[in-house]
Amino acid sequence: MATATVAGVLAVLAVLWSSPAAAGCGGEAGICEVAEGVYRIALPDNAAGAPVVVFLHGYGSGGLRVMGNTALVEGLTARGYAVIAPDGTTRGGGSRRSWVFGPFWQGRDEAAFLADVLDDAAARFATSRERTVLAGFSSGAFMVNYLACSHPEAFAAYAPVSGAFWRPQPEDCAGPVRLFHSHGWADGVVPLEGRILGGGRFEQGDVFAGLELWRRTNGCASHAPVVTMAEDGVLRRRWVCGAGAGIELVLHEDGHLVPDGWPEWMADWFESEPAVR
Template identity: 65%
Template sequence: MKCIALALALTPLAGAAAADCAGQPGICEISGGEYHIALPEGAQRPVPVVMFLHGYGGSGAGTMGNSRMVDALKARGYAVIAPNATRRRNGNRSWVFFPGWEGRDEAAFLRDVMADAGDRFGVSKTDTVLAGFSAGGFMVNYLACSNPGDFEGYASISGGFWRPQPESCAAPVRLFHTHGWADKTVPLEGRYLGGKQFQQGDINAGLELWRDTNGCETHAPDKAWQDGTVLRRRWVCGEGADIEFALFPGGHTVPNGWADLMLDWFEAN
């Protein structure tokens, strides 16, 4: 398990934003777990929302500590929800994303978080993005595959599928995948973990599965361009079925400017 911990470790995040329950001290608690939430100033209900899943060994408080990302999302009028994963056998928090693992029903838990936040804080049930980094990014992919209707958009950073990856997914999705060219923790080609007990999958193989799921007529992108140092590719395969891939020159991290990049994509359709 030590190798898995290293493979999915959460990169330290900048800033020291308050981690609380919409301005109230402490954490929001529901029967299945805990979450933090931050609301934008002056937002009218229902408030659009980005739920962000932390990486291995991280926490919702750590997500909220990334003030640069959280402030950028709030500045665009979005609430930010940061749930806690459960603690695994080695004491670190992580998500139960791989089929066959024992633990919390994550899809049900995140639906309960959204329902609770909607009732208590007026967040939208339709203008929703599920995003995540590293282990949280893997969780995003698996939930998008098995429960595509739970969120309007899905945004994964440095996470795809593990081998064997799913043979098919339930329905088309809107997916924004961001990855670092120099990522050694989750390489684009994948790698073995835990003495070859587990294998991260190839990111491009995962994108091929998404193109098949979305019914794309061709694997060639509809558009490929460079935005500063970020290389971008896009497939538009029908209503509610688009994929964008943003490849930045860094490593295993949430890149600067990701919040605006992702929301520009989400709001354009």
């Protein structure tokens, strides 16, 4: 391993090990094991009954990188949330981790794995099993959309960051959800309109086409949002479609990243109406 890479890993570990919010599960510091994989967790000051944000990493990354995002983790733990960062799986003996969804490779049952993670965290740390949000960035955000579509009751809400569906996107989803989609206006990795990859073999979907599917799934009375807001370079559109069936789109000025303000935006939204269906 290159010296610079080693230094980078040690720097991330130093952040994790020095944080009072980090929780260990024995063995390697911060690693919690369930049957089909591992996760890391950061806890708020009062973990008992704390709501949970499970945040899925992007392609080629891992839960350790998520935990190294201090703006994300500390922003959520300061609001009283536990943050769980699972690891995706590798493909064909490679080292790059991702998630099993949509048109991509077969593998781990991600819905079952994430259910085990929530159950394990609740048993170990007394975190909530009902007030839960599945969030993720890039490839993790694609996973969020696909799991929300196939298992809408698995989490109380879903919050993808810079990712929707791939084409062809699902024709139907299993049921309504609360969805908080945020995206960078200047995102060139996952553009709002999607893009073609792999010499035409894969095509990222259009975010707005995905939102149309969600409006239909949620039984929204109108394509037009009921609320539009603009402040400090952040644009919001909100659809209120009934209990457990809200949608909010947040567009920010940046590119392919998790904006520093995301924890506050998401927590405000999640807490704006009852989260338990």
